[in-house]
Amino acid sequence: MNLLLLFSRGVDWLNAFIGRYAIWLIFVATLISAVNALVRKLLGVSSNAFLEIQWYLFAWSFLIAAGYTLLHREHVRIDVLNSRLPKKVQVWIDIVGFALFLTPLCLVIIYLTWPVVLQMYQSGETSGNSGGLVRWPVWLAIPVGVTLLMLQGWSELIKRIAFLRGQGPDPMGRLSQATAEQELAEALRQQTQEAQVSQQLAQGPQPAAGQQPQS
Template identity: 65%
Template sequence: MNGLLRFSRGVDWVNAQVGKYIIWLILASTVVSGVNAVVRKLFNMSSNAFLEVQWYLFAAAFLVAAGYTLLHQEHVKIDVLSSRLSKRGQIWVDIIGFTFFLTPICLAILWYGIPFFLQGWRSGEMSNNAGGLVRWPVYAMIPLGFTLLMLQGWSELIKRIAFLQGRIEDPTAKRAEKSAEEELAESIRRLAEAEADAGKKAD
């Protein structure tokens, strides 16, 4: 079990790092959308590439951050039912869910998603829209995202079994941590302060 808990901590760390940086794609998507709107209004011109890169970025953020979302227990749960169970009952519901639902679904999507990505990569498939982008980068988000989600599901499964054995504290207990949005705002603030300090030193 100690080895499995080390694996779980490693998976948690990977998805925590992914979540820390993937949120910047939301900001990038927003900036691209805003610039595209301004250019279209002011200069009456646009490109399908600008439109497609927005949903490429959003798709990457949505899929790749799925494991991070599970790590922080932000997926939708049927609390109306689970809240009526004891803590051990809730843990067993999670164990059954991770084992018999999450893992098979992720494996099925990977079974079809990896060949789908490889086909697009080998063929150099392009968008059907004029000025559109190559497709394989967004296709790659499918196997990447569901691999991270499945690994996080296994990590959560390990933690819940360890909890039932009395090895660790309750893994479902919410911890007082900053949200991803708060971390992004903090990162932007630090960057702005660093640029301001650099400007003062240059003067």
């Protein structure tokens, strides 16, 4: 079990690392979009390659962050019954979901998309638009992202089994991911509370209503 937990921690680290930097792909896509719009308005020049690379970067950003999203339990859920069940029942439902639904689905997607990626790479297939990009890089994002999602599913499966065996913490809680602004707000709140307590101690106990202060 210790070896499996080590594997789980490695997968968590990998997806956390990728997720932290995937947002930069969106920043680059936004920057390219802004530059492309300015060039089109000012110079009357447009490029299909720049338009397509925006979609390529967007596709890569959300696909490779799928595992990161699962790590932080941020995928959309419509929970009608599960949250009302005992904790161990919820864990078992997740185990069944990861083992019998998520893993087979990911394997099917990987099996179906890898041949397409290889075929596009070998043929050098390009976009149908004039001046468009080659197609295989954006298709590659599908098996890569799904592989990361499947690995994270295995990590979550291991953590839930460890929890049932009494060898791990509760895996159902959301990971703490406070932003710098949230951390600053929390620090200011604590300082304010400490200042209020210090002020109350300095003032001393207040006399009860109707009592005269003793001289």
